[in-house]
Amino acid sequence: MRSQFFAILVIIISLASCKRDFRNEDLKIFRYNEAAGITSLDPAFSRDLANLWACNQLFDGLVKLDDKLDVKPSVAKSWDISEDGTSFTFYLRDDVYFHPHDVFPGGKGRRVNAYDFEYSFYRILDPELASPGAWVFNNVVDSGFTALNDSTFRISLKQAFMPFLGLLTMQYCNVVPKEAVELHGKDFRKNPVGCGPFCFKYWKEGVKLVLHRNPDYFERDESGNRLPYLDAVAITFLIDKQSAFLQFIQGKIDFLSGIDASYKDELLTPDGQLNPAYDDNIYLIREPYLNTEYLGVMVDTIDGSGQEPLTDKLIRQAISYGFDRKKMMRYLRNNIGIPGNAGIIPAGMPSFDKNCSYGYSYDPLKSVELLEKAGYPGGAGLPAITLSTSSEYLDLCKYIQHELMLLGFDMSISVSPPAAIKEMKAQAKLPFFRASWIADYPDAENYLSLFYSRNFCPAGPNYTHFADQVYDQLYETSLAITENSDRCLAYRTMDKMIMEEAPVIILFYDEVLRFVRKDISGLGSNPINLLDLTNVIKN
Numbered sequence: 001m002r003s004q005f006f007a008i009l010v011i012i013i014s015l016a017s018c019k020r021d022f023r024n025e026d027l028k029i030f031r032y033n034e035a036a037g038i039t040s041l042d043p044a045f046s047r048d049l050a051n052l053w054a055c056n057q058l059f060d061g062l063v064k065l066d067d068k069l070d071v072k073p074s075v076a077k078s079w080d081i082s083e084d085g086t087s088f089t090f091y092l093r094d095d096v097y098f099h100p101h102d103v104f105p106g107g108k109g110r111r112v113n114a115y116d117f118e119y120s121f122y123r124i125l126d127p128e129l130a131s132p133g134a135w136v137f138n139n140v141v142d143s144g145f146t147a148l149n150d151s152t153f154r155i156s157l158k159q160a161f162m163p164f165l166g167l168l169t170m171q172y173c174n175v176v177p178k179e180a181v182e183l184h185g186k187d188f189r190k191n192p193v194g195c196g197p198f199c200f201k202y203w204k205e206g207v208k209l210v211l212h213r214n215p216d217y218f219e220r221d222e223s224g225n226r227l228p229y230l231d232a233v234a235i236t237f238l239i240d241k242q243s244a245f246l247q248f249i250q251g252k253i254d255f256l257s258g259i260d261a262s263y264k265d266e267l268l269t270p271d272g273q274l275n276p277a278y279d280d281n282i283y284l285i286r287e288p289y290l291n292t293e294y295l296g297v298m299v300d301t302i303d304g305s306g307q308e309p310l311t312d313k314l315i316r317q318a319i320s321y322g323f324d325r326k327k328m329m330r331y332l333r334n335n336i337g338i339p340g341n342a343g344i345i346p347a348g349m350p351s352f353d354k355n356c357s358y359g360y361s362y363d364p365l366k367s368v369e370l371l372e373k374a375g376y377p378g379g380a381g382l383p384a385i386t387l388s389t390s391s392e393y394l395d396l397c398k399y400i401q402h403e404l405m406l407l408g409f410d411m412s413i414s415v416s417p418p419a420a421i422k423e424m425k426a427q428a429k430l431p432f433f434r435a436s437w438i439a440d441y442p443d444a445e446n447y448l449s450l451f452y453s454r455n456f457c458p459a460g461p462n463y464t465h466f467a468d469q470v471y472d473q474l475y476e477t478s479l480a481i482t483e484n485s486d487r488c489l490a491y492r493t494m495d496k497m498i499m500e501e502a503p504v505i506i507l508f509y510d511e512v513l514r515f516v517r518k519d520i521s522g523l524g525s526n527p528i529n530l531l532d533l534t535n536v537i538k539n
Helices: 049-058 114-125 178-190 241-249 313-321 325-333 364-373 391-405 418-426 445-451 469-478 484-501
Strands: 029-033 063-065 071-073 076-081 087-092 140-149 152-157 198-204 208-213 232-236 255-257 282-297 385-389 411-415 432-438 504-517
Touching (some): 029 241, 049 198, 114 152, 198 232, 241 255, 385 418, 418 432, 432 445, 445 469, 469 484
Antiparallel strands (some): 063 071, 087 152, 208 232, 282 504
């Protein structure tokens, strides 16, 4: 542990309001480091995890997710969905206020109303703003946002889409006040005004961001106490993750998210458990993460240049049976992640098949049988295949290569920069590639859309060019199913179809790892790795 330490800046902070000053030592301040940096505090640009985490402390939307990924009320206390699934009507609370700001009369916070959501959502669609979140409203009809009165807000869709409620939990859909946006213009990114649990106080880009407790926040705990418990949040931007790790060990940072190679072996045992040396000061939270890592296969030929053996599903199935995922996770990833023995829907998603009633486990004899059935006994005559990957995943790909070559496969690996892989994949120029898919919102439709024929790349994210008429019909039907349990059943049926045809070979489902100081409680975790500090207590 050798590095120069960055001194924590003195924070002058408020206890009773966003403007009054109190001594730093009297306050409960949650501190974390954001190595990736923050580019904007405007929720319209909350595309990256760093921006999203900060915006989640400052803003709120109509609805939100709990740690089980269930949609819960937020600024909207309730809602109705029309029988045809094309109209969502929200009824707003009357005790939600924007943070105090000089733009409001008397400098006090103004009450949030339905017209604020109408403005905020149309703002996202404004081409001049160029928000990366505009796609969220692709299914909304023209003039589809309507404030019926101060407390009633309606959204009209082109066609039924039950996952839409989950989309509205994204930070793009947070409410902003028109007055503050128009006052600051493009500088709203560094002068945010929301209605979330914390108020903006200070931001020196690349150095420190400070948020203060919102004393008028509308949420309360079970005993009726107003949330949040913390007085402030302080975010630093140390680029060197080793330096951030050292500050965490010294107690100058309250938690670390994820694991970096520079300190992985220090914090974790080979089995992925917390190093017992840190048991007295740190605890580890593990949670399935909505990220599926897989190998993708173009199931049709690419301008006649496709790798012909991979267009045979027997070969793809043989690959899926041909390597030991549990062994791969233990020796290459310290057991961080869940072996991908089920479908494309990841662990952590409500519709994940926990019983593994479909999918692939390690079965080399089955792999050999499939090769023979495909006309290549022992791999004799099997054409060579090339797997494309970036250097970050080279070790995993080499492991798979070694395992498959023992079964008779002739496999080589092509390494390219991540940006090049992404571009070639989107342009349907990679017959066999490593990829991953992280959910944008907590619904399995995220993953199943990858195999909908109308989403063929380059127009959409169907990178494997999988096409099946029955699948398409089931996919379209599922979007209008209002009952979650029935929609979940439809999702699993589609997932099983995908695994049978094997356009993807699942590697593993990722996990969220959070290392937390023991004087912190109430932090929790969730499969979308959203940072929520509303209920955090610092003792």
